[in-house]
Amino acid sequence: MKLNFKVYLTKEVNAFAAPDGSIRVYAGLMDLMTDDELLSVIGHEIGHVKHGHSLNALRTAYVASAGRKAASSAGGVVGNLADSQLGALTEALVNNQFSQSQETQADDYGLEFMKKYKYKAAAMETAFRKLAKMGGNSSFFDKMMSSHPDAAGRADRVKDKLGKAG
Numbered sequence: 698m699k700l701n702f703k704v705y706l707t708k709e710v711n712a713f714a715a716p717d718g719s720i721r722v723y724a725g726l727m728d729l730m731t732d733d734e735l736l737s738v739i740g741h742e743i744g745h746v747k748h749g750h751s752l753n754a755l756r757t758a759y760v761a762s763a764g765r766k767a768a769s770s771a772g773g774v775v776g777n778l779a780d781s782q783l784g785a786l787t788e789a790l791v792n793n794q795f796s797q798s799q800e801t802q803a804d805d806y807g808l809e810f811m812k813k814y815k816y817k818a819a820a821m822e823t824a825f826r827k828l829a830k831m832g833g834n835s836s837f838f839d840k841m842m843s844s845h846p847d848a849a850g851r852a853d854r855v856k857d858k859l860g861k862a863g
Contacts, residue, residue: 698747702739712738714745729827733820737807741821744806745799762767797846804851807856818859825852 700718708725715721720742727735804821811818829848 698743700743700746710828712742714742716746716749718746720746723735730824731820733811733817734824734827736816737811737818737821737824739807740810740816741803741807743810744803747806748799748802782863786859800846801854804855805858810856815837819856820857822852 698718702720704727705721705723707723708728709723710725710729711723712726713721720739722739722742723734726738730738765853774861798825808821810816811821825848829852832848
C-alpha cells in the first residue's frame with residue numbers, strides 16, 4: 698500500500714483517507730489526542746485505504762441514487778414516495794448505514810494495527826471516549842443518520858474486543 702500523510706493546520710478535530718492512499722490529519726485532532734490515540738486514528742484511516750472504502754462509498758451512493766431515480770420514474774405511489782422527503786431520507790439512511798459499517802471495519806483494522814505494531818491498543822478506546830465527550834448526547838435518529846457510529850458505542854466495542862483478547 699502506498700500512503701502519503703499531511704497535516705492540515707486547523708483547529709478542527711478530524712482525519713480522513715482518500716482512495717489514492719492520502720491520509721490527512723487535522724492539527725486540532727493532534728492537539729486533542731495522545732500519541733498513541735493519534736496512532737489508533739491513523740491505523741483506522743489506513744484501514745479505509747486498505748479496504749477501498751472511499752470508492753465503495755461512491756458506488757453505494759450512485760446505486761442508491763439511481764435506484765431512487767428509477768423508482769421515481771415509475772410514477773404512481775412508488776414514484777411519489779421516491780420523489781418525496783421520505784425518498785430522500787431513505788437514500789440518506791442507506792448511504793449512512795453503509796458508511797457506518799465501513800467505519801466499524803476500519804475500527805477493527807485500526808485495532809489490529811495497534812496490536813501488530815505493539816502500540817497501546819487501549820488508546821483507541823480513550824480516543825473514542827474523547828470524541829464522545831465532544832459530540833454530546835445524540836438522539837436515536839441522529840445516530841441512524843450519521844455517517845459514523847456513535848463514538849461512545851465504538852469505545853465500548855473496542856473495550857469489549859480488548860477484554861476478549863486478554
